[in-house]
Amino acid sequence: MPPIQQALLLKKKFGDLVLDKISIPTPGPGEIRVKILSSSLNPVDWKIQKHGIFLDEFPAILGSDIAGEVDELGPGVKEFDIRDRVFTQGLRSIEFAGFQQYALSRASNVSKIPPNVSFDGASSFPVALTAAYVGLYNRSPHGLEFTPPTSSSARGKYAGTPIVILGGASTVGQYTIQLAKVSGFSPIFTTASLKHTERLSALGATAVLDRNLPSSALAAAIVQRTQAPILTVYDAISTEDTQQTGLTLLAPGGRLAVVQQPTTTCREGRTIVQVIGGLGQPHNIALLSQFYHDVAYQFLEEGWLKPNNVEVLPDGLAGIPDGLRRLELDQVSGVKLVARPQET
Numbered sequence: 075m076p077p078i079q080q081a082l083l084l085k086k087k088f089g090d091l092v093l094d095k096i097s098i099p100t101p102g103p104g105e106i107r108v109k110i111l112s113s114s115l116n117p118v119d120w121k122i123q124k125h126g127i128f129l130d131e132f133p134a135i136l137g138s139d140i141a142g143e144v145d146e147l148g149p150g151v152k153e154f155d156i157r158d159r160v161f162t163q164g165l166r167s168i169e170f171a172g173f174q175q176y177a178l179s180r181a182s183n184v185s186k187i188p189p190n191v192s193f194d195g196a197s198s199f200p201v202a203l204t205a206a207y208v209g210l211y212n213r214s215p216h217g218l219e220f221t222p223p224t225s226s227s228a229r230g231k232y233a234g235t236p237i238v239i240l241g242g243a244s245t246v247g248q249y250t251i252q253l254a255k256v257s258g259f260s261p262i263f264t265t266a267s268l269k270h271t272e273r274l275s276a277l278g279a280t281a282v283l284d285r286n287l288p289s290s291a292l293a294a295a296i297v298q299r300t301q302a303p304i305l306t307v308y309d310a311i312s313t314e315d316t317q318q319t320g321l322t323l324l325a326p327g328g329r330l331a332v333v334q335q336p337t338t339t340c341r342e343g344r345t346i347v348q349v350i351g352g353l354g355q356p357h358n359i360a361l362l363s364q365f366y367h368d369v370a371y372q373f374l375e376e377g378w379l380k381p382n383n384v385e386v387l388p389d390g391l392a393g394i395p396d397g398l399r400r401l402e403l404d405q406v407s408g409v410k411l412v413a414r415p416q417e418t
């Protein structure tokens with residue numbers, strides 16, 4: 075193995091992303107090294123670069139969605155073998171980030187990939203699936219406090235309970251729909267461009283409502299399909315407009331989960347929950363390690379969680395800056411952009 079690799083570096087706050095050569099990290103106790111075969115892009119990556127948020131040490135590497143093969147085991151790691159197919163969430167620390175050819179991960183944060191899922195597809199999971207899972211199942215004030223579907227008795231538990239998922243075609247939205255289905259919620263309402271109806275219905279949405287309808291029309295469409303009060307809205311987009319829509323749809327006593335900063339004042343008798351999906355957040359650690367370590371493999375293998383459709387970018391890591399611009403300009407619709415670092 076050559077001691078150096080290609081990486082996409084952010085050399086300073088607000089800087090450009092530039093390809094460079096850096097050394098390949100060595101895993102410490104409890105860590106593994108992953109040869110990254112697919113690394114997907116997230117809206118937060120362009121926000122960090124453009125707005126100078128979250129990172130203060132440079133050079134830095136962005137990228138939080140990693141899939142690849144285990145390439146080296148640190149001391150004490152027993153549950154993985156070299157060449158195991160895995161996915162994991164990258165961290166905002168240079169050796170643990172995704173936009174490079176090799177990265178480290180804590181073994182406890184890694185899931186194996188079943189044969190029915192590709193590396194590209196698996197790389198679409200970590201960040202968005204974490205946000206969906208934390209939002210639905212973490213305890214208040216971090217999530218909506220539903221029982222996680224980690225046992226067969228918990229699956230299907232919320233039959234007859236309606237849920238509204240705003241932005242179902244987003245990656246977070248697609249994973250929230252699928253988890254809601256496993257948990258039994260019904261009906262599952264979602265908003266999206268209607269071109270996504272077939273896909274989102276196949277994932278579990280009972281009704282796909284046009285994302286451009288005003289909230290009064292959305293409320294009317296919901297009332298036609300259920301008499302039960304809407305007590306849960308998961309806003310997978312969380313602009314000011316969608317947050318307002320979510321609050322409008324909620325019945326008294328209802329809760330709205332948002333994936334960005336709350337921008338509106340809560341209506342009386344309703345609660346807003348802000349989802350922070352980071353793997354390293356202390357309030358997420360127990361919930362997520364149980365999910366990723368113990369059950370995620372089964373969810374993928376059984377097809378309860380299907381990856382978003384992907385678009386593979388050209389030129390490996392070099393294709394990422396253009397992909398991030400497209401995300402920033404809202405030019406990505408119903409797919410996850412994926413880079414293959416080994417094709418750089």
Ligand SMILES: NC(=O)c1ccc[n+]([C@@H]2O[C@H](COP(=O)([O-])OP(=O)(O)OC[C@H]3O[C@@H](n4cnc5c(N)ncnc54)[C@H](OP(=O)(O)O)[C@@H]3O)[C@@H](O)[C@H]2O)c1
Nearest residue numbers: 117205241243244245246267285311333349350351407408
């Ligand atoms: N808090 C956290 O931990 C966390 C984690 C992950 C992501 N996020 C945030 O969650 C948001 C979604 O991220 P993502 O990666 O899932 O995005 P994404 O996959 O890039 O989402 C793109 C999709 O969103 C749809 N969309 C955009 N605006 C919409 C609206 N007003 N109503 C309905 N659908 C809309 C688009 O629909 P069309 O196809 O109609 O264009 C497009 O299909 C981002 O703001 C991201 O920063 C937060």
